[in-house]
Amino acid sequence: MFVALKLTYTKYTIMFKKEVYIDRRKRLRASMQEGIILILGNSEAPMNYPDNTYHFRQDSTFLYFFGLNHPNYAAVIDIDEGKDILFGNDVDIDDIIWMGPQPSLAEQAKEVGVELSNNFNALFDYVKKAMAQGRKVHFTPPYRGATMLLLEDLTGIKAQTTKAKASVELIKAIIALRNIKDKYEIAHLDEIMAVGYEMHTTAMRLATEGAHEQFITGSVEAVAYKHGGHLSFPVILSKRGETLHNHYHNNTLHNGDLLLVDCGFDSPMGYATDNTRTFPVGGQFSQKQKDVYEIVLAANNAVKDAVKPGIMYKDVHLLAARTIAEGMKNLGLMKGDIKAAVASGAHALFMPHGLGHMMGLDVHDMEGYGEDYVGYGDEIKRSTQFGTAYLRLARELKPGFVITNEPGIYFIPALMDKWKADGINADFINFDKVNEYRDFGGIRLEDDILITQNGGRIMGDKRIPITADELSKIVGTGL
Numbered sequence: 325m326f327v328a329l330k331l332t333y334t335k336y337t338i339m340f341k342k343e344v345y346i347d348r349r350k351r352l353r354a355s356m357q358e359g360i361i362l363i364l365g366n367s368e369a370p371m372n373y374p375d376n377t378y379h380f381r382q383d384s385t386f387l388y389f390f391g392l393n394h395p396n397y398a399a400v401i402d403i404d405e406g407k408d409i410l411f412g413n414d415v416d417i418d419d420i421i422w423m424g425p426q427p428s429l430a431e432q433a434k435e436v437g438v439e440l441s442n443n444f445n446a447l448f449d450y451v452k453k454a455m456a457q458g459r460k461v462h463f464t465p466p467y468r469g470a471t472m473l474l475l476e477d478l479t480g481i482k483a484q485t486t487k488a489k490a491s492v493e494l495i496k497a498i499i500a501l502r503n504i505k506d507k508y509e510i511a512h513l514d515e516i517m518a519v520g521y522e523m524h525t526t527a528m529r530l531a532t533e534g535a536h537e538q539f540i541t542g543s544v545e546a547v548a549y550k551h552g553g554h555l556s557f558p559v560i561l562s563k564r565g566e567t568l569h570n571h572y573h574n575n576t577l578h579n580g581d582l583l584l585v586d587c588g589f590d591s592p593m594g595y596a597t598d599n600t601r602t603f604p605v606g607g608q609f610s611q612k613q614k615d616v617y618e619i620v621l622a623a624n625n626a627v628k629d630a631v632k633p634g635i636m637y638k639d640v641h642l643l644a645a646r647t648i649a650e651g652m653k654n655l656g657l658m659k660g661d662i663k664a665a666v667a668s669g670a671h672a673l674f675m676p677h678g679l680g681h682m683m684g685l686d687v688h689d690m691e692g693y694g695e696d697y698v699g700y701g702d703e704i705k706r707s708t709q710f711g712t713a714y715l716r717l718a719r720e721l722k723p724g725f726v727i728t729n730e731p732g733i734y735f736i737p738a739l740m741d742k743w744k745a746d747g748i749n750a751d752f753i754n755f756d757k758v759n760e761y762r763d764f765g766g767i768r769l770e771d772d773i774l775i776t777q778n779g780g781r782i783m784g785d786k787r788i789p790i791t792a793d794e795l796s797k798i799v800g801t802g803l
């Protein structure tokens with residue numbers, strides 16, 4: 325059955341009102357001791373020759389404090405003098421011929437509540453003067469070569485060492501702000517979840533006998549682009565879902581294949597969505613598939629119901645691990661005491677990754693600052709045990725956190741064989757039974773959750789179809 329496509333386009337906000345940015349900068353300044361904070365926006369990145377560039381993605385730190393989605397800007401937040409300055413160059417007549425008239429730098433600065441602006445070269449003098457005065461220059465870890473080179477030019481710190489010389493004080497201060505989403509961010513995230521919903525339901529509708537993974541991948545990408553944004557990360561879409569980040573999209577699909585789709589929207593303002601669904605091509609699970617699917621769904625729902633302020637996300641991760649281990653024991657794939665099995669890390673044969681991560685302006689929010697600063701802080705140390713060691717977020721949950729809940733079960737033949745050969749967790753795993761699932765694939769179910777005052781809720785106004793019944797009604801129905 326083919327249903328006519330709804331030709332709807334939602335125009336999303338491209339910037340918050342200026343008071344939001346003024347307040348963020350004020351709070352950052354108040355939480356820092358002294359010196360200047362250097363916030364470098366991104367420049368255009370050439371694709372195959374200088375003037376043919378990749379889609380421009382502004383730096384998320386710059387977006388958070390200055391909101392301007394424009395290349396080659398930088399800013400200083402001066403802690404000592406209590407002022408903010410935007411640096412960049414106004415367009416000249418040559419630029420206007422190619423790009424049309426543009427608002428001036430000063431006009432753009434005013435849009436985000438910045439009174440002072442200057443040409444880009446003045447930044448060099450500003451930083452040099454601050455350093456000559458013995459003031460501390462704070463910056464976050466750079467992740468692009470061009471930014472590292474610019475930092476070297478500005479500060480004299482060798483490009484290769486700029487990451488290590490990033491300011492831990494600044495990193496911690498920004499994380500304390502960005503971890504807690506304000507009401508404007510929450511409203512925006514709730515709104516853009518509709519695009520994530522459409523991306524996933526598009527994949528579901530197209531999953532029919534004979535369909536090609538690449539065709540569905542491109543159709544999912546089109547949803548993000550037609551709503552004026554981009555992808556929050558390259559689409560993961562595969563019937564070989566046991567490969568956790570599978571970007572190979574060259575399989576033809578057949579009824580009964582389990583298709584795993586993990587994708588999200590990068591809004592025009594730079595905010596992410598991130599969801600995963602796994603469903604049978606054609607819409608009908610086999611009993612074997614459904615048995616495993618229901619375990620993952622139970623883990624996802626257990627997490628959804630358990631999250632609340634004050635609980636450690638590591639404990640929620642272990643709750644998901646126990647739910648999975650119990651389910652696998654019921655199916656005869658695991659054995660023994662479940663608590664002991666999880667303590668020993670036996671569940672990680674099936675879920676060798678963490679339960680989730682922060683989400684916001686980055687899909688793995690602020691990961692560039694250092695995963696442990698974001699997800700662990702000073703509260704807790706990262707586990708070294710296989711599986712739990714990959715947990716990105718372990719710290720205590722607080723109201724305003726936006727996190728992902730993404731349990732999964734995967735049958736990874738290479739891992740199964742290694743554990744069996746090495747006798748790893750042999751007390752808890754029925755390897756012969758597990759071997760009957762060699763070709764099963766993998767299942768992951770991921771929702772985005774806002775931590776509220778007394779619990780948590782899935783973001784957006786409707787949950788992407790997830791029960792076997794909901795999936796049977798949409799998978800393969802066509803666009």
Ligand SMILES: [Mn+2]
Nearest residue numbers: 598728730770
């Ligand atoms: Mn995710």
